[in-house]
Amino acid sequence: METLRELSEVIHGPIGELPAALSRLLAPGAGHRALTILAADVDGGHRRGAGESSVLDQVPYLDLVEMRRRMSPGTVRRDTIVAEGAAEEVLLALSRNGALLALAGPTCDAEGERAVLDLWNIVSLRVQRFADTAPPSWLRLARMSAGERMEALTELADEYSTTLETVLAALRSRALDDAAARTTATGIAAAGLVHLRTVSDRVRTVGEEPVTTAFERLRDDLRPLVRYREIDMQFVEPPLDGRPLPGEVAHGARAVVRGTILAMLDDPEVGRVRVQWDCDGRNLLIGMRDDGEGGLSRESIQYQLVEDRIQALRGRIALDATPRWGTHLSIVIPLDPPHASAGLSADWALGAREQEILVRVASGLRNREIAAELTISENTVKFHLANVYRKLGVSSRAEATALYFAQARQDEPAAR
Structure with missing residues (x-):
């Protein structure tokens, strides 16, 4: 009962005090020198910690991200980090919603590891809840x-x-x-x-998340929404080879879908909702349809909340609500961040596809990877890349990349 009481205090306490409170909760059964939380949502992985800060703060953020990428949601494992110049054992627990908990110098057995994972699966819901209710x-x-x-x-x-x-x-x-x-x-x-x-x-x-993993998490998130109402949820899976989603896009898309379903369920006649995700290489495409009375209005508060989130992600939404024929929404969320096209000079006169290919070449992608992202053949990539070389006056990927970066740095002061 004492553990349940302390767990309740962790969940309902201020979000800023959560790491320290969680550390105190875990200490009796899983002692540790330091604790770090790597959240899965909002900013692609916000980091908070407690304990001996010098221990886990020395671990580069990218190293923690790579540790998380090597794990499956809902699992626990041990790894080794280098802190203060010495090797340190860490216990890693990855919750079902993708948040990582790292304990430095853990003192627990296999049963204690499972208890840590069980508690973290519960506490991580509080982290996700905070992200879901955060403003656009x-x-x-x-x-x-x-x-x-x-x-x-x-x-x-x-x-x-x-x-x-x-x-x-x-x-x-x-x-x-x-x-x-x-x-x-x-x-x-x-x-x-x-x-x-x-x-x-x-x-x-x-901070990227495979699109199929993001969609599976969406399905898990929606189960509580429909648990107490008989509704037929139909899911159309995204392509297996779809481009990975940036963390903030994956989170925002799930929040948008959940908010839209809440708006749809205001209509008591809705008995079926269809959710479809797709990816065209540059955007996440979301389609949603219900079988209700088609009364969803752009003026409703719930719809406006959804629209605010989409606009915050630089996306767009189209609403088609026909009385007695249901509601259909089409949502487009760009995958590239605002400055991803920096380094493209208008003087180069590159076509849209040539720009896409140059950006990816500069990001280090090979022809095969570019072809997979853009859903085109490698020969097509080579054809466009040859045109890019000709227009830039270069003869290799290295020269094209160098020119791209040089142009980006020239544009940087103006952008600021």
């Missing part, structure tokens, strides 16, 4: 944060330029003969490209 301005900030992640890619231009300059210096050095110069330059270039690709991949994928 939170989503706007999340989209801005996503834009900053993309801008971080442009900062790689400095490292890229330094690598090229070092290569040229080695080739021009009079202290090295031709063979030694080529060997040195090749080694520098190879190491630099590996580093740039690794960092590029980590920045690009941070």
Whole structure:
């Protein structure tokens, strides 16, 4: 009973005090030096902690994200981190809704690990609830944060330029003969490209969620909504190879669908709701339809809340409500953050598809990955890429990427 009382205090207490309260709750059965929470929603992974801050604060955010990506929702595992220059064991619990709990220096057995996961599955609902009821301005900030992640890619231009300059210096050095110069330059270039690709991949994928996983979480979220009312929920799954969703888009889309269903259920005649997700490579496409009286109005408070969330994500919504024929909504949410197209000069005269391909080349994607994202063939990618090279006056991916980043940096002061 004491544990239940403390659990209730954790769930109903201020959100800012949740990490410390959770740490106290877990301490008797799962001692630890420090605790960190990596939320799944709102900003793609907000981080809060308690305990010895120097322990888990030293773990890079991207490392925590990668640990989470290696786990399945509703599981627990042990891993090792480097904190204060020494290896430290951590207990990782990933809740069913995708929030990560990390305990540094855990002192518990297998039964204690299961108890930690059970408690975290309950507490993480409070974290999600806070995210769901947050104002749309939170989503706007999340989209801005996503834009900053993309801008971080442009900062790689400095490292890229330094690598090229070092290569040229080695080739021009009079202290090295031709063979030694080529060997040195090749080694520098190879190491630099590996580093740039690794960092590029980590920045690009941070906070992303597979579209199929995001949709499955939506289905789980909707079960409580329809538990006490007989309603036929029909789900049309997104494509298995659909582009991963940024964390804030996945969260916002689920919140939009839940809010829309609440608006639809205001009509007592609704007995069936159909939810469909799709992806065209650049946008998440959401279709919703009910069999009610078609009385949903744009003036209703619930609809306006949904519309505010969509606008916060830079999306758009179309409502078709016909009396006695039901309501149909079409929602489009862009996947790329606001500044993802930075670095595209109008002087290049690139077509829409050529722009899409250049952005992805600069993000480190290969032709096969670009083809999969845009749902086109590799030969089509090669065709458009050849046109990009011609219009930019370059002859390789490296030159195109360097020019893209250079243009982005020129545009940066104006954007600010």
